Amino acid sequence: MPSPKIARPSSRPVRSAPLQAASLRQTRRAHATETAEDYVEAIADLALAMGEARVVDLARRLGVTHVTVNHTLARLQRAGYLSALPYRAIFLTPHGQRLAKICQQRHEVVVAFLQALGVPPKIAERDAEGIEHHVSPRTLAAFARHLAQ
Amino acid sequence: MPSPKIARPSSRPVRSAPLQAASLRQTRRAHATETAEDYVEAIADLALAMGEARVVDLARRLGVTHVTVNHTLARLQRAGYLSALPYRAIFLTPHGQRLAKICQQRHEVVVAFLQALGVPPKIAERDAEGIEHHVSPRTLAAFARHLAQ
DNA sequence: TCTGTAATGTAGCTAAGGCTACATTATGGA
DNA sequence: TCCATAATGTAGCCTTAGCTACATTACAGA
Ligand SMILES: [Mn+2]
Ligand SMILES: [Mn+2]
Ligand SMILES: [Mn+2]
Ligand SMILES: [Mn+2]
Numbered sequence: 001m002p003s004p005k006i007a008r009p010s011s012r013p014v015r016s017a018p019l020q021a022a023s024l025r026q027t028r029r030a031h032a033t034e035t036a037e038d039y040v041e042a043i044a045d046l047a048l049a050m051g052e053a054r055v056v057d058l059a060r061r062l063g064v065t066h067v068t069v070n071h072t073l074a075r076l077q078r079a080g081y082l083s084a085l086p087y088r089a090i091f092l093t094p095h096g097q098r099l100a101k102i103c104q105q106r107h108e109v110v111v112a113f114l115q116a117l118g119v120p121p122k123i124a125e126r127d128a129e130g131i132e133h134h135v136s137p138r139t140l141a142a143f144a145r146h147l148a149q
Numbered sequence: 150m151p152s153p154k155i156a157r158p159s160s161r162p163v164r165s166a167p168l169q170a171a172s173l174r175q176t177r178r179a180h181a182t183e184t185a186e187d188y189v190e191a192i193a194d195l196a197l198a199m200g201e202a203r204v205v206d207l208a209r210r211l212g213v214t215h216v217t218v219n220h221t222l223a224r225l226q227r228a229g230y231l232s233a234l235p236y237r238a239i240f241l242t243p244h245g246q247r248l249a250k251i252c253q254q255r256h257e258v259v260v261a262f263l264q265a266l267g268v269p270p271k272i273a274e275r276d277a278e279g280i281e282h283h284v285s286p287r288t289l290a291a292f293a294r295h296l297a298q
Numbered sequence: 299t300c301t302g303t304a305a306t307g308t309a310g311c312t313a314a315g316g317c318t319a320c321a322t323t324a325t326g327g328a
Numbered sequence: 329t330c331c332a333t334a335a336t337g338t339a340g341c342c343t344t345a346g347c348t349a350c351a352t353t354a355c356a357g358a
Contacts, residue, residue: 014198015274021212023278024187030279031180035345038173049163055306063170068346070307075344087306087353117291125164127288129172130179134279142266184315204336217316219337224314236323236336
């Protein structure tokens, strides 16, 4: 063992090790589902806007190459979020549709909330794309409450 | 080419493909620096609380094994955030200290802001751990403004 | 009907960030 | 002084998520 372990001389609010560890675990868990959330949301958006979701459109919207899209779609199909046949459009399963709806709504609330705080629209959109995945139901409710004045 | 590309029959606010792609790129960029931010913040906290930061303490606080800590520390050392010698404590470089200070302050603002909205402390802490990395300067300023009433 | 080309798919690479299992070192206390 | 053991380090594995380069397919229009 190194040595002292004396009490901290600090004044800053120091989170306990267990709470911080739990928080970081939760953040990593959120990142693990983040890709699924963004993909199903984009697929639902495209289906609504253009009738169907194709790989190129997804690649354009997600800012990645079509190779990355293909690779990820295979994983999401294995996970049961969507179905796809070679050279055909992509369709959400009921499971994927449920997730998409939740994500669309949460996305809108986060963007609206940031804009209500005075954040410019494009910056609000940018920040929301990351923030949304770390907003718990309680926090989302607080955002909605604030929006309703 | 598939076919129609007819105008969308929707009413939902649909973000443009370029804006959404840019937002997602920014989110991925944030995730790339997120580990560095959490590590230097934890190292600064530990240095203050216990005089020095050791691998076991970091592992406990970050909720990962000491192997993961070692691996990541090697990368962060290469990136110039910290210095470490085998079997010795870890120290932040001036570069790392600068980043740590920014992250500590931002973290506190985000937590305080969520709590001010009525989010319970532990949930605020949990969500903040993820949200903080996606809060732009403009949004952080908006949070601070709201805190100052 | 045929075909040029856009869309889609595949092979194979990189890096980050996790892990278990095992090896090595440092040191507090007997 | 010396050693048990906690701390630290290393080897090697996995998954996700990017990429380039190249192969294949589908289909709109000539
Ligand atoms: Mn997102
Ligand atoms: Mn979104
Ligand atoms: Mn964090
Ligand atoms: Mn994130």
